[in-house]
Amino acid sequence: MARDPLHDGHGRRISDLRVSVTDRCNFRCQYCMPAEGLPWLERAEVLSFEETERLVRVMAEMGVETLRLTGGEPLVRRDFPTLAGLLTRIPGLDEVSITTNGFLLERDAAALVAAGIDRFNVSVDSLQRDRFYEQTRRDALPRVLAGLEHLASFPEAHPIKVNAVAIRGFTEQEALPFARFAREHPYEVRFIEYMPLDGDRSWKPDQVLSGAEIHAAIHAVYPLEDAVRDPHATARVHRFADGKGKIGFINPVSEPFCDDCNRLRLTADGRLRTCLFSLNETDLRGPLRAGATDDDLEALIRGAVWAKELKHRVNDPGFVQPARTMSAIGG
Numbered sequence: 295m296a297r298d299p300l301h302d303g304h305g306r307r308i309s310d311l312r313v314s315v316t317d318r319c320n321f322r323c324q325y326c327m328p329a330e331g332l333p334w335l336e337r338a339e340v341l342s343f344e345e346t347e348r349l350v351r352v353m354a355e356m357g358v359e360t361l362r363l364t365g366g367e368p369l370v371r372r373d374f375p376t377l378a379g380l381l382t383r384i385p386g387l388d389e390v391s392i393t394t395n396g397f398l399l400e401r402d403a404a405a406l407v408a409a410g411i412d413r414f415n416v417s418v419d420s421l422q423r424d425r426f427y428e429q430t431r432r433d434a435l436p437r438v439l440a441g442l443e444h445l446a447s448f449p450e451a452h453p454i455k456v457n458a459v460a461i462r463g464f465t466e467q468e469a470l471p472f473a474r475f476a477r478e479h480p481y482e483v484r485f486i487e488y489m490p491l492d493g494d495r496s497w498k499p500d501q502v503l504s505g506a507e508i509h510a511a512i513h514a515v516y517p518l519e520d521a522v523r524d525p526h527a528t529a530r531v532h533r534f535a536d537g538k539g540k541i542g543f544i545n546p547v548s549e550p551f552c553d554d555c556n557r558l559r560l561t562a563d564g565r566l567r568t569c570l571f572s573l574n575e576t577d578l579r580g581p582l583r584a585g586a587t588d589d590d591l592e593a594l595i596r597g598a599v600w601a602k603e604l605k606h607r608v609n610d611p612g613f614v615q616p617a618r619t620m621s622a623i624g625g
């Protein structure tokens with residue numbers, strides 16, 4: 295059933311949905327979760343497969359075309375490939391992708407490709423084992439790289455993206471190794487500026503290593519062509535001038551891309567968030583479990599989207615970090 299397209303109060307059409315399928319994770323990245331983890335949601339608080347499918351279907355009827363599954367770590371959700379298969383079959387979705395830390399890709403890549411997942415983003419912050427451990431608090435680089443290689447053996451999974459969070463004092467040393475990695479492998483490497491969504495709440499503006507700084511360091515050694523950024527795509531993507539691979543930069547702090555934001559997020563416990571930095575959420579699980587019809591859900595979603603924030607306020611004085619951190623929102 296087609297419904298009217300979703301628009302916010304600033305004239306932006308909303309067509310991209312990120313769904314967090316779990317708040318749990320097998321890593322403890324410094325920039326995301328505290329070492330001891332977080333108080334996890336109870337099982338009954340997490341949307342069931344059927345509830346998730348229904349909410350995504352209603353939003354697809356309202357013009358959502360691209361879906362990204364994330365978490366926490368999506369692959370730790372029990373029977374995740376089954377959920378992925380339910381969601382890829384929803385009419386109207388053009389692309390269903392996953393963001394993962396890669397730890398379980400050797401186990402699940404085949405099932406996820408078979409379930410119809412079109413795109414994979416694998417997060418890797420360092421190509422050096424000890425530094426990877428320092429950042430993720432898990433000695434898992436060899437296993438993540440093996441997972442990535444396994445994923446690359448499926449032609450349907452390409453193009454594969456590798457994401458690294460860029461943090462001053464850490465990522466400077468990673469820039470050239472990642473540039474070489476992108477030149478030698480069939481992966482597009484993208485650096486994401488560090489955002490104030492960390493579990494330890496210790497983010498400081500001067501810890502943000504900007505995309506421009508990393509670009510300059512790479513360009514000096516491996517010249518890059520000018521960027522291409524598709525409307526709604528978050529990354530500025532540069533080809534190496536000699537044609538060997540691509541590097542991207544996602545610069546939400548130094549160059550916010552809120553003007554053409556088309557995104558919406560659904561947390562694992564069924565709350566709709568209209569911005570990563572939203573201070574308000576709309577509960578969809580309660581009404582869903584209380585017997586709301588699809589039309590009732592549509593009205594709730596439409597109301598929340600209408601009030602979508604014009605822009606984030608990370609660079610403004612008085613910025614308030616939301617109560618939920620990245621892993622609990624679904625990055």
Ligand code: SAM
Pocket residue numbers: 319325326364365366367368393394395415416417457458459486487488489490491492620621624625
């Ligand atoms: N566990 C999966 C993973 O790490 O790919 C998916 C969830 S994770 C929250 C999604 C993405 O958010 C990852 O690429 C991660 O590096 C990124 N991320 C987490 N915390 C961040 C922060 N404070 N600033 C910028 N990116 C962050």
Ligand code: SF4
Pocket residue numbers: 319320321322323326327365366367395417620621
């Ligand atoms: Fe887990 Fe991903 Fe957060 Fe790392 S960034 S702690 S892998 S959710």
